[in-house]
Amino acid sequence: MYGCGYMNFKGSLTALILQNLSRGPNHGYRIAQEIKAQSKGVLDFKEGTLYPALHGLEGKGLISSATREENGRTRRYYRLTEKGKKTLAREREEWLQFSGAISLILQEA
Amino acid sequence: MNIFRKPRPQNLADWLEIATAELAPSAQDRICMDIASHYYEAVDEHERKGLSLSASKGAALAELGDARAAARRFRRAHLTEEESRRLAGLLKSCHPSLLVQFGGFVVFAELGALGHWRHGSIFSVVGVVLFIVYEAVAYILARRKNPRSVVLMQAAG
Numbered sequence: 677m678y679g680c681g682y683m684n685f686k687g688s689l690t691a692l693i694l695q696n697l698s699r700g701p702n703h704g705y706r707i708a709q710e711i712k713a714q715s716k717g718v719l720d721f722k723e724g725t726l727y728p729a730l731h732g733l734e735g736k737g738l739i740s741s742a743t744r745e746e747n748g749r750t751r752r753y754y755r756l757t758e759k760g761k762k763t764l765a766r767e768r769e770e771w772l773q774f775s776g777a778i779s780l781i782l783q784e785a
Numbered sequence: 786m787n788i789f790r791k792p793r794p795q796n797l798a799d800w801l802e803i804a805t806a807e808l809a810p811s812a813q814d815r816i817c818m819d820i821a822s823h824y825y826e827a828v829d830e831h832e833r834k835g836l837s838l839s840a841s842k843g844a845a846l847a848e849l850g851d852a853r854a855a856a857r858r859f860r861r862a863h864l865t866e867e868e869s870r871r872l873a874g875l876l877k878s879c880h881p882s883l884l885v886q887f888g889g890f891v892v893f894a895e896l897g898a899l900g901h902w903r904h905g906s907i908f909s910v911v912g913v914v915l916f917i918v919y920e921a922v923a924y925i926l927a928r929r930k931n932p933r934s935v936v937l938m939q940a941a942g
Contacts (some may be wrong), residue, residue, distance in 0.1 A: 704819060705826040722850025724804065725821050728858030735862055743818075749826075752819055 685741060687727050690769055692719065694764040697739060697756040704730060704752065738763050744761075794852050796842070797824050804859060812863035823850065828840035875923045 696707050701752070704726060712720050733739045738760035743752050796802040801820060805813040824845050831841035849855070864872065 703822075705823045708823075722855075723820065723823055723848060724850035724852065724855030725858065727816065727823070728855065728862045730819075731815070731859070731862040749822065750818065751822055 677781060678773070688771065689721070689725070690733065691764065691767040692752075693726075693729060693733060694738065694760055694767065697754055698761070698764055701753040703754070707754070708757040794846070797821060797849075798844060799847065800849055800852045804855040806856055807865045807867070808859060809864045809869040812859070814861070818860060821848065872923065875919075890893050 687765075693707060694713050696702060697712055702710070704723070708721070708723060708726050730739070730741075734741055734754070736759075737757060739754045740753050740757055741754045745751075762780050791799075791803050794803060797820075801817050804820070805816050808816070827845035827848055828838070828841045831844045832838060838846060
């Protein structure tokens with residue numbers, strides 16, 4: 677399990693959230709669960725990290741949110757904006773370039 | 786409230802009190818709603834997996850993480866009460882620039898009537914520039930924090 681320091685490395689938490697929302701609107705709890713499940717439990721982070729990140733992304737206009745009543749519970753669903761889609765494309769490209777470069781060096785050993 | 790003097794949170798209310806300390810009321814409401822919704826989803830999930838209600842609540846609380854660290858992160862994403870007060874003050878300071886602008890037009894009209902168009906134009910331009918600078922600074926300060934503070938500004942204005 678990696679802490680929030682690792683998750684924020686090169687803004688990876690931003691990219692992970694945007695990537696999750698690129699598949700459709702989602703609420704905070706499910707975003708956290710899906711990222712954890714997709715990474716087979718490797719990328720696990722505390723909710724005290726997720727929500728400030730979600731609110732910050734909303735502040736930057738990369739995602740928007742709306743509340744919905746479901747089974748007697750109010751859930752806030754987050755959705756990717758057009759600006760968010762462009763940012764995700766850029767973040768994905770930068771990450772692939774960055775991780776590719778690191779792999780090239782580590783594979784040498 | 787000094788959050789570093791608060792004891793370790795024992796329940797959701799304690800956690801939220803620390804995590805939202807000193808934030809503007811609108812930010813507190815938003816965070817409390819999001820975190821509480823998440824917390825109860827987690828409690829339900831733990832109960833489905835066979836934990837008792839008490840153990841589920843404990844596990845869900847632990848998953849929220851360090852409330853103090855969360856408070857620091859939330860302060861980067863939301864305005865504190867003090868910041869929102871300052872912002873409202875900054876907005877009010879826009880009013881003198883509006884007065885200068887209005888005064889500029891009056892002087893412009895008066896001087897224009899007397900045949901001194903150039904001097905009147907300078908007064909008017911200074912008023913417009915001051916107004917734009919004040920508005921831009923207030924908007925940038927607010928936008929850096931949260932777009933919802935822009936709504937706050939509009940409400941205050």
